[in-house]
Amino acid sequence: MLKIAVCEDxxxxxxxxxxxxxxxxxxxxxxxxxxxxxxxVQFLDAFRAGMFDLIFMDIQMPVLNGVEAARRLRKTDPSxxxxxxxxxxxxxxxxxxxxxxxxxxxxxNYLRFSVVMKRAVKRMSRPKSEIFLQSGGDVFRVAVDDxxxxxxxxxxxxxxxxxxxxxxxxxxxxxxxxLKSYPFVKANSCYLVYLGHIRSISxxxxxxxxxxxxxxxxxxxxxxxxxxxxxxNNHL
Numbered sequence: 001m002l003k004i005a006v007c008e009d010x011x012x013x014x015x016x017x018x019x020x021x022x023x024x025x026x027x028x029x030x031x032x033x034x035x036x037x038x039x040x041v042q043f044l045d046a047f048r049a050g051m052f053d054l055i056f057m058d059i060q061m062p063v064l065n066g067v068e069a070a071r072r073l074r075k076t077d078p079s080x081x082x083x084x085x086x087x088x089x090x091x092x093x094x095x096x097x098x099x100x101x102x103x104x105x106x107x108x109n110y111l112r113f114s115v116v117m118k119r120a121v122k123r124m125s126r127p128k129s130e131i132f133l134q135s136g137g138d139v140f141r142v143a144v145d146d147x148x149x150x151x152x153x154x155x156x157x158x159x160x161x162x163x164x165x166x167x168x169x170x171x172x173x174x175x176x177x178x179l180k181s182y183p184f185v186k187a188n189s190c191y192l193v194y195l196g197h198i199r200s201i202s203x204x205x206x207x208x209x210x211x212x213x214x215x216x217x218x219x220x221x222x223x224x225x226x227x228x229x230x231x232x233n234n235h236l
Contacts, residue, residue: 001033002030002031002124003035004021004035004052004054004055004056005034005035005037005054006056007055009039013108017085020110039063040064040066049080053120054082055080055081055082055083056083058085059084066086070100071098074099083100083102084102085103085106086103087106102119129182133168142166147160147161147179148209149208150172150175150179152172152175160209183195183230185226186222187216188215188219204216206223
């Protein structure tokens with residue numbers, strides 16, 4: 001069952017979204033449990049990590065807008081699928097700063113809605129790639145999607161993950177080889193960054209999760225090109 005939250009202050013828009021979900025259930029044989037919230041404050045008060053698989057978030061809401069609400073929920077759940085619903089096309093770029101899966105422009109068209117829903121279902125059913133990391137006498141099983149970035153210091157590498165930091169005795173070159181099949185790119189000689197967790201790139205700084213990392217001048221073009229291609233391939 002797909003657990004869905006709809007955060008929308010306009011009752012008509014919320015009802016339309018609920019209607020589209022019902023139609024999608026019938027046409028695709030997917031069961032959905034839907035919770036509707038009339039404002040972002042109410043939503044955040046109720047929200048807990050793992051509570052939902054998919055969130056439809058209106059951007060323009062009173063008291064707290066959807067973008068700021070998304071920034072707050074990402075501190076609790078970095079991986080839940082998030083879709084912005086907006087009539088402000090110039091706010092779409094904000095979605096990338098909070099790792100939004102997609103966006104829908106109002107009024108919500110069912111064809112566009114169904115495309116987004118199919119992406120969400122596919123994303124949920126996709127098996128996670130995993131690696132094993134040895135740290136001292138312990139072995140950790142880590143989903144690649146949970147790795148934010150890898151940091152090197154002398155002969156040690158630090159895997160910064162959603163659940164914490166794992167230290168391994170290795171070089172960045174060896175870890176880069178280990179992760180070459182996944183969307184990682186160097187920000188500089190010290191950091192290997194997962195493209196899917198980049199929130200923004202500004203000047204010589206890349207925001208990954210809640211951390212700001214320095215980009216070397218020689219790596220900036222490569223990082224920008226890789227990130228642009230990643231966004232194009234994953235947000236259409």
